[in-house]
Each structure stands twice: as C-alpha cells, then as structure tokens.
Amino acid sequence: xxxxxxxxxxxxxxxxxxxxxxxxxxxxxxxxxxxxxxxxxxxxxxxxxxxxxxxxxxxxxxxxxxxxxxxxxxxxxxxxxxxxxxxxxxxxxxxxxxxxxxxxxxxxxxxxxxxxxxxxxxxxxxxxxxxxxxxxxxxxxxxxxxxxxxxxxxxxxxxxxxxxxxxxxxxxxxxxx
Numbered sequence: 001x002x003x004x005x006x007x008x009x010x011x012x013x014x015x016x017x018x019x020x021x022x023x024x025x026x027x028x029x030x031x032x033x034x035x036x037x038x039x040x041x042x043x044x045x046x047x048x049x050x051x052x053x054x055x056x057x058x059x060x061x062x063x064x065x066x067x068x069x070x071x072x073x074x075x076x077x078x079x080x081x082x083x084x085x086x087x088x089x090x091x092x093x094x095x096x097x098x099x100x101x102x103x104x105x106x107x108x109x110x111x112x113x114x115x116x117x118x119x120x121x122x123x124x125x126x127x128x129x130x131x132x133x134x135x136x137x138x139x140x141x142x143x144x145x146x147x148x149x150x151x152x153x154x155x156x157x158x159x160x161x162x163x164x165x166x167x168x169x170x171x172x173x174x175x176x177x
Contacts, residue, residue, distance in 0.1 A: 006147070023117045046080075046084070047066060059098070095122050102129070103134075105121070108121075
C-alpha cells in the first residue's frame, strides 16, 4: 500500500540548469557519469523505465523510448508506438500490483524547451487522496514539492517494481538487474 512519505521543495532553478546540459534521458541511456543516479526498473534496446528523480508521489515512474524521439506519435511508426505502449502497460501494472493505488495515471508530458525526449509518466494515485488533489493536481510539484526518498528506499522500490514486471520483461531486460 502507498503511504505518503515526506516531501521536499523542488529546486526549479537547479532542475532547469541540469536539463540545459542536454537530454537527461539520452544521458541516462548513454550512462553519462555526470547525471545524478536514476533507478532503472527495466531496459531493453527500444525502451527504458526508471523512477522519477522528483516524484509527484511514491512510485512515480517514467517510460521512454531509448532513441531520442520527440513526438508522441509523429516520430514513431504504429508498430514502434504499440511496442512502447506494451512497456507502458507492463510498468503501470507493476506499479499497480506493487503499490495497490486507487488508480494509475498515464500521461505523456514534456516540452520542446525542456525534456523534449518523449516519455510517459506512470503515477499511482494513493487511496484517500482528496478529489481536488487527484488527476493533474497530483502532478503539481511546484507547490506540493516532490517525495523525499533516500537512495536505499529508491532502490528497494525499483526492486519491488522489477519483481512485478511480467515474465517476458524479466527475461528480456538488459538493465543489468
């Protein structure tokens, strides 16, 4: 079950400065040692899933194509898009099975000015969250901050999510896990 952990303010200036160093997803995929650590939940040659560094809620996970693509549909063939959606579905199911949220939200966010690499947010809505804090309000990190997790808590969560991925993903993964 989800228990809302402590929150911390999001340092937007630091976030923008870090993002200006280049696409963070491409940097993660390439193993850039200057990028802050991310907990990879799953990866193969086409897609990567990892915990959000500034999670809106506990369990907030991102799924992205490995190649740098910017349009949610325009940069992909239908076959590639559906393959990526298979990963989004599987990761969302792992989040649902692991955390037992009231609902799992899926959104593709980002912008050409910052985080242009297309990605999907897989966000569990904890049970008992007031209606006014659900849906897009759940993503409001400017006023609410992000969930504070110690590195060992992040890794434990990533491990639990990996355990709930479908067998085909556990067999195909190249994440080194």
